[in-house]
Each structure stands twice: as structure tokens, then as C-alpha cells.
Amino acid sequence: MxxxxxxxxxxxxxxxxxxxxxxxxxxxxxxxxxxxxxxxxxxxxxxxxxxxxxxxxxxxxxxxxxxxxxxxxxxxxxxxxxxxxxxxxxxxxxxxxxxxxxxxxxxxxxxxxxxxxxxxxxxxxxxxxxxxxxxxxxxxxxxxxxxxxxxxxxxxxxxxxxxxxxxxxxxxxxxxxxxxxxxxxxxxxxxxxxxxxxxPILFTTLETAELTKYASNSFLAVKISFINEMANLCEKLGADVHDLAKGMGLDGRIGRKFLHPGPGYGGSCFPKDTLALSRIGQEADSPCRLVETTVQVNDARKIGMAGRIIAACGGSVHGKTVAVLGLTFKPETDDMREAPSIPILHRLAEAGAVIHACDPVGNEAAKPVLPPSVRYFPDAIEAARDVDALVVLTEWTMFRSIAPKTLAGAMKGKVIVDLRNIFDPVAMRAAGLEYQSLGRP
CATH class of the missing domain: 3.40.50.720 (NAD(P)-binding Rossmann-like Domain)
Known part of the structure; x- marks a missing residue:
């Protein structure tokens, strides 16, 4: 055929x-x-x-x-x-x-x-x-x-x-x-x-198939934004978002996937498809208010993460060196489309930070969309050497295996802002690091 x-x-x-x-x-x-x-x-x-x-x-x-x-x-x-x-x-x-x-x-x-x-x-x-x-x-x-x-x-x-x-x-x-x-x-x-x-192969009408893709991606985007808001609430109340997500995910009607807090969704599909579905609903005089709000929440989330990093550094990053681990919107891709790293790093650069960046495959793809002052490193520890603070933006497996003591020994400062919750808070603090993550006490 x-x-x-x-x-x-x-x-x-x-x-x-x-x-x-x-x-x-x-x-x-x-x-x-x-x-x-x-x-x-x-x-x-x-x-x-x-x-x-x-x-x-x-x-x-x-x-x-x-x-x-x-x-x-x-x-x-x-x-x-x-x-x-x-x-x-x-x-x-x-x-x-x-x-x-x-x-x-x-x-x-x-x-x-x-x-x-x-x-x-x-x-x-x-x-x-x-x-x-x-x-x-x-x-x-x-x-x-x-x-x-x-x-x-x-x-x-x-x-x-x-x-x-x-x-x-x-x-x-x-x-x-x-x-x-x-x-x-x-x-x-x-x-x-x-x-x-x-x-499973499902045959439908043309319109149903066309709408299914938008509906699926938008629903997953809603789940991501929901758990991000729950992470914020957990921080205020002293709860643990991971246990919360596990408790939710054990309900078969909800499921475990896409209940992981982070700096906001990106990539080629979710941002584009949520915007498109919002527009489709408006043109059909059947607005998708939940999806429209999800778009707003996600945009605010990315900007808010830059503010969180600056606050962790004492309220100012001017003249400070910040290492960033992970640039692509997710692991196992070099795709930088709508990646949270873009607005976050631009905000840090505007605030006067010196930025060291490391992504296993995304360094080259990131250069056209990130501030020209960013320095790129092929190795995470080299990127972290003598920096004042370190930020995790993408949960590449190789970053998970870095020993806390190794990070503490390489860095000049002790501030770690983990926006993917890849490290153990107890181990990080035991290594003398000032560790912050999302939605965990």
C-alpha cells in the first residue's frame, strides 16, 4: 500500500x-x-x-x-x-x-x-x-x-x-x-x-475527530494548571502536593498522570491548542471558560516563577550568577516552543542576573530565543560552579542523579530553587543547601 x-x-x-x-x-x-x-x-x-x-x-x-x-x-x-x-x-x-x-x-x-x-x-x-x-x-x-x-x-x-x-x-x-x-x-x-x-481504533464523524485533539490537550492542560494551583495552596497550608496528587490519582476517575507541579506547561501543542479551542468556542458562541482561564493561569505561572527565584535570592539577582538546569519545555526533546525557560530567563536577565545554562540537547535550540548574555555549558556541574543560586527548570534524568554534596561543593552560594521537585528536600538540606521546591513543606 x-x-x-x-x-x-x-x-x-x-x-x-x-x-x-x-x-x-x-x-x-x-x-x-x-x-x-x-x-x-x-x-x-x-x-x-x-x-x-x-x-x-x-x-x-x-x-x-x-x-x-x-x-x-x-x-x-x-x-x-x-x-x-x-x-x-x-x-x-x-x-x-x-x-x-x-x-x-x-x-x-x-x-x-x-x-x-x-x-x-x-x-x-x-x-x-x-x-x-x-x-x-x-x-x-x-x-x-x-x-x-x-x-x-x-x-x-x-x-x-x-x-x-x-x-x-x-x-x-x-x-x-x-x-x-x-x-x-x-x-x-x-x-x-x-x-x-x-x-483501540475509533471511527467518528469528521467534526468529532477534529475536536477530540483540542479537547484532549486542553483537558490535560487544565490538570496541569490545577495541580500547580494546589501546589501553591499546599505551601500556604503546610501540606505536601505529592501526597495530595497521589491521593487524587488513586481515584480511577482522575488518574495519576499530569498531576506533577511545575513552572507551567509549554511545547508545541498545549499552548497552541488551548488558545485555538478558546477561539473555536468564542466563534461558535459556546465559550470554553475553563480553558480560557487555564491559559491565563499558565501565563501567570511562568512569570510568577521568575519572581519566586528572585525572592529566594534575597529579593535581588542583580550581579548574581544563577545556574539553570534544563531549558526545553520537557525532557527528551530539543523543543523550545513556549518553554517556561523563555519568560523566566528573560526576567532574570532584565533583573541583572548572570545566567549559566545547561540542557542535554537543547542548548543550541535555546540560543535564538533566550537572552544573548546567557552562557551555555554541556555539563551541569560546570554550569553550577561558583554560582550564587541554582534553578531546575526541566526534569532531565541526568539531573536527578546529581548528589547534593556535589552541588554544594561546586556552588558558591547555597540557594536551590527546584521547580520540578526532582531532589529530596531532606538530603538537600542535610548538604547545607537552602532548598525550595513546589508545594512541599
């Missing part, structure tokens, strides 16, 4: 490599000359554990190819996936659909036979039907169906999420003359390997 993937970014590349691993023949279309050249040479322009090996093995097997010609990629493909960016539109936070619409028009001119045009990008409800309109306008003779197949890939664990998913959501046009039967048959063959391992 042959498919095409329009877009070789994070979602498109991971999806294409995994589909190729399923045994499908996958042609990826990428219009960035720099990215395309890298992919053709087997160089992966993003950091995702295991992706380089997966791409290399499937390129060698002849199942995965990269190019910039949509016509050759779409020719003979039974399914054409759109996996282009939908960034927030300037001004109102709504998803910018220009790249999706452009891809739809290009696909229309490239179609040579029946194909299912599948939206993989995160898009507002109604997008698949708009794609169908654009294709019909460009090619009234084209034979096609549309489908929505949102991705649920976690950066750092994307391959595992694709190969062993919690669920696969496929939205079909149930108003089509055949009720979507033909497109469903194609999509079932695309995902047949997952059917064999009994992964």
Missing part, C-alpha cells in the same frame, strides 16, 4: 517513519530545501529518541522516501496525509490554516485516481469539509474522500505512542453517498498492524 505525507516536520516525519515500519510505502513531501537535504542524507533535523534509526532502516528498505514534488508523491497513493503546521494566528490565537489550504489545493491538482485525503495536522472542526470544497473547486473531476486522523504523539516518546497507541481516532464523512464506507476501508488497511495488536 502506498501513501503520501505532505509535510516533513515533527508530526509528518514521525508518522511517515512509523507507517513505513508498518510495511507501507511512504513518500514524504517537504518544501524546505534545507530540511529536505538533511532528510535525504539521513540527518534528522529534530531530536526524538530512536527516530534516526527508524528513518535510516526504512530508507534502506526502500519504504521511505523524501522529495519536494507533490505530483510524484501523490501518484498511486491510496491515502494522502496533510501534516503541515497550524500555528496560532497573530492577534487572536486561532489556528492559521493557510498551509493546510495550500496543501489541499496542491493535492487536488496531483490526484490521478481515488485517494483519501487525511488531515493529520491539528485543525478546527469543519476543516476537513473545507478541504473537500477546495479540492472540488480545483478539480471537479477528482475522485476522493476526506478523513480526519489527529495525532496524539508525546515528544520524547512519539514512536512508542504511534506503535502502541492508547487510541487511534479516524473521522469519516458519514454524509457521503456510501456513508464513508470506502474511506473507512482504506483507513482500516492503513492501520491494520495496530488492529492486529488490538489497539
Amino acid at each position: 502506498r501513501i503520501a505525507m505532505i509535510g516533513g516536520g515533527y508530526v509528518g516525519l514521525v508518522s511517515a517513519a512509523c507507517f513505513a515500519e508498518f510495511g507501507l510505502e511512504v513518500a514524504v513531501v517537504e518544501n524546505s530545501p534545507t530540511r529536505l537535504a538533511a532528510l535525504r542524507e539521513g540527518r534528522i533535523p529534530i531530536y526524538e529518541p530512536g527516530l534516526d534509526r527508524l528513518v535510516e532502516s526504512n530508507m534502506q528498505a526502500g519504504r521511505l522516501s523524501f522529495g519536494d514534488d507533490i505530483a510524484s508523491a501523490v501518484k498511486g497513493a491510496e491515502a494522502v496525509f496533510i501534516a503541515v503546521g497550524t500555528p496560532p494566528r497573530n492577534g487572536d490565537g486561532a489556528a492559521d490554516m493557510q498551509y493546510v489550504h495550500a496543501a489541499a489545493r496542491q493535492i487536488a491538482h496531483a490526484l490521478t485516481g481515488y485517494a483519501v485525503i487525511v488531515t493529520k495536522s491539528t485543525v478546527p472542526a469543519g476543516t476537513s469539509r473545507r478541504i473537500a470544497e477546495l479540492v472540488r473547486e480545483a478539480r471537479p473531476d477528482a475522485e476522493f474522500d476526506v478523513a480526519s486522523n489527529p495525532e496524539f504523539l508525546r515528544e520524547g516518546n512519539a514512536i512508542g505512542d504511534f506503535m502502541r497507541p492508547d487510541r487511534v481516532i479516524v473521522g469519516l464523512d458519514r454524509t457521503a453517498p456510501d456513508g464513508g464506507a470506502r474511506s473507512e476501508e482504506v483507513m482500516r488497511r492503513v492501520y491494520r498492524p495496530l488492529s492486529l495488536i488490538e489497539a
Whole structure:
């Protein structure tokens, strides 16, 4: 079975490599000359554990190819996936659909036979039907169906999420003359390997599938903001947020995941999708007030963390050196999009701090978005040497293994502000460190 993937970014590349691993023949279309050249040479322009090996093995097997010609990629493909960016539109936070619409028009001119045009990008409800309109306008003779197949890939664990998913959501046009039967048959063959391992595959209407991605990410963002507010409350009342989260998570209706306090959510999905869902609700005259408030709470959280660091340093960081461990929005990725480190480090630099930063894979990606005065170190202890204070912003595993005595010996000052709660408070204080964490007495 042959498919095409329009877009070789994070979602498109991971999806294409995994589909190729399923045994499908996958042609990826990428219009960035720099990215395309890298992919053709087997160089992966993003950091995702295991992706380089997966791409290399499937390129060698002849199942995965990269190019910039949509016509050759779409020719003979039974399914054409759109996996282009939908960034927030300037001004109102709504998803910018220009790249999706452009891809739809290009696909229309490239179609040579029946194909299912599948939206993989995160898009507002109604997008698949708009794609169908654009294709019909460009090619009234084209034979096609549309489908929505949102991705649920976690950066750092994307391959595992694709190969062993919690669920696969496929939205079909149930108003089509055949009720979507033909497109469903194609999509079932695309995902047949997952059917064999009994992964849940849910077929819905187009609008339901499109909305499910926004609803899922927004709900998780609400959980994060909720536990962050509970951490604040725990500090006021002398409670322990970790025990609180455990007590909540043992309730099967709530679950344990995403109940970890931190400096606020970031990344490519949660900030963008919560803004987009807020806008979708406003335009539909059905406002999502809880999501709107979550966006406000999260933005305030990031700024508040900078104030917490300054307060821990005696009310001023002017002329003081602060080490920051972790820059990316989460571990196992080099993604700096909407990372809490961005507003926090800019605030510290504005307040006069000298900043030493260390991230296992994110140093280079961080440089364009962080203050130019930041100094970068490949090693955490070197970053911490002779600093007045140290801040943990991303919970990389390697940081967890640092011995408190080692930190105490490297630092000039003794202030530790752990915004991910990766260290044991008792051990840190036993080493003579002035340790602060989130939501713990």
C-alpha cells in the first residue's frame, strides 16, 4: 500500500517513519530545501529518541522516501496525509490554516485516481469539509474522500505512542453517498498492524475527530494548571502536593498522570491548542471558560516563577550568577516552543542576573530565543560552579542523579530553587543547601 505525507516536520516525519515500519510505502513531501537535504542524507533535523534509526532502516528498505514534488508523491497513493503546521494566528490565537489550504489545493491538482485525503495536522472542526470544497473547486473531476486522523504523539516518546497507541481516532464523512464506507476501508488497511495488536481504533464523524485533539490537550492542560494551583495552596497550608496528587490519582476517575507541579506547561501543542479551542468556542458562541482561564493561569505561572527565584535570592539577582538546569519545555526533546525557560530567563536577565545554562540537547535550540548574555555549558556541574543560586527548570534524568554534596561543593552560594521537585528536600538540606521546591513543606 502506498501513501503520501505532505509535510516533513515533527508530526509528518514521525508518522511517515512509523507507517513505513508498518510495511507501507511512504513518500514524504517537504518544501524546505534545507530540511529536505538533511532528510535525504539521513540527518534528522529534530531530536526524538530512536527516530534516526527508524528513518535510516526504512530508507534502506526502500519504504521511505523524501522529495519536494507533490505530483510524484501523490501518484498511486491510496491515502494522502496533510501534516503541515497550524500555528496560532497573530492577534487572536486561532489556528492559521493557510498551509493546510495550500496543501489541499496542491493535492487536488496531483490526484490521478481515488485517494483519501487525511488531515493529520491539528485543525478546527469543519476543516476537513473545507478541504473537500477546495479540492472540488480545483478539480471537479477528482475522485476522493476526506478523513480526519489527529495525532496524539508525546515528544520524547512519539514512536512508542504511534506503535502502541492508547487510541487511534479516524473521522469519516458519514454524509457521503456510501456513508464513508470506502474511506473507512482504506483507513482500516492503513492501520491494520495496530488492529492486529488490538489497539483501540475509533471511527467518528469528521467534526468529532477534529475536536477530540483540542479537547484532549486542553483537558490535560487544565490538570496541569490545577495541580500547580494546589501546589501553591499546599505551601500556604503546610501540606505536601505529592501526597495530595497521589491521593487524587488513586481515584480511577482522575488518574495519576499530569498531576506533577511545575513552572507551567509549554511545547508545541498545549499552548497552541488551548488558545485555538478558546477561539473555536468564542466563534461558535459556546465559550470554553475553563480553558480560557487555564491559559491565563499558565501565563501567570511562568512569570510568577521568575519572581519566586528572585525572592529566594534575597529579593535581588542583580550581579548574581544563577545556574539553570534544563531549558526545553520537557525532557527528551530539543523543543523550545513556549518553554517556561523563555519568560523566566528573560526576567532574570532584565533583573541583572548572570545566567549559566545547561540542557542535554537543547542548548543550541535555546540560543535564538533566550537572552544573548546567557552562557551555555554541556555539563551541569560546570554550569553550577561558583554560582550564587541554582534553578531546575526541566526534569532531565541526568539531573536527578546529581548528589547534593556535589552541588554544594561546586556552588558558591547555597540557594536551590527546584521547580520540578526532582531532589529530596531532606538530603538537600542535610548538604547545607537552602532548598525550595513546589508545594512541599
